Amino acid sequence: MAIPPAYARIAGELRDLIRDGTYPPGSRLPTISRLSASYGVSEIVVRQAFSLLRSEGLIETRRGGGTLVRARPPARRLAMERYRAETDPGTTPATSFTVDHHITWRDYRLDRSYSRRRADEDLAALFALEPGTPLLRRHFVFWARGEPQQISTNYLPWSLVAGTPVADPDREPWPGGTPAQLAYLGHPATRVEESxxxxxxxxxxxxxxxxxxxxxxxxxxxxxLSGDQVLEVCRDIVLPADRVVLDYALDL
Known part of the structure; x- marks a missing residue:
């Protein structure tokens, strides 16, 4: 059996110490010089071990702050329940994103860019429309507590939104999100499908x-969808995998 190189062995031991909580999130790892002396290897070998752990998303190096174990508390997406905040928002402004991240409307930021596009073959198939159908494209970056957490690009039929507040980027963020917008247009969502x-x-x-x-x-x-009609396609919602847990429940 081949003996792993020294940097892989050091990375493996540090990885185990991170996972068992010896080095908890936010804690500082020993310095390169200290680890070099402890393992009896050159600093280049320790740097290779750090590079491997960094590529795995376990550590980060900050200028003047040393090498830290990454701290990324996950946001939980409750797939069967998260849209209730948008279909039944109550008196406090909210969206499924603010519910996921347990933030108030004041802590919510939404960068946006709107444009008109024509449906390519994939979008047309998702909408069950003809290719070339005019669409409103909306590109969003969602922020929570000053950090970017999610990218979303969604599409709505131009015939549905043209001349309405839904096509106005200055109206964002819209309490209740897209489901509230569809309801405003007279087509409340009755079904959400996610892949x-x-x-x-x-x-x-x-x-x-x-x-x-x-x-x-x-x-x-x-x-x-509202009934059998597809009124919005989001292609795609993009989430860092180390910040999210997808929870699903099926009633049998």
Missing amino acids: VRSRMPTPEEAATLRMAPGVPVLTITRRM
Whole structure:
């Protein structure tokens, strides 16, 4: 059996110490020089071990702050219940995102960019429309407590939203989110469908979401329907996989 290189062995031991709580989230790892002396290896070997742990999203290095165990408390997406905040918002402004992150409306920030597009073949199939059908494209970056947490690009038929407040980016964020907007247009959502995949982020996504190297994303393609009519397609919701737990429940 081949003996693993020294940097992999050191990374493995540090990984175990991180996972068992010896080095909890936010704690500082020993310095490179200290680990070098402790293991009897060169500093280059320790740097290789740190690089491996960094690529796995376990640690981060801050200028003047040393190397820390990454602290990323997960937001929980309750797939069967999270949209209740939007279909039955009550008296306090909220969306499924603010519920996920347990934040108030004051702590919520939404960057947005609107444009008109024509449906490509994939979007047309998701909408059950003809390719080339005009759509409103809305690109959002969701922030919670000053940190970017989610990217979402959704589409609505232009014939449905043209000339309405839903097509006005200055009206965002809209209490109740997209379900409230569909209800405002006279088409309350009666069904939500989500398909989940995983992949590595694009460089732009990683930069926007301030992701550590080596961390994948979850992507969710969503359709909102009113009766049999598809009125919204989200392609995609992009979430850092180390910040989210997808909970599903099936009543049998």
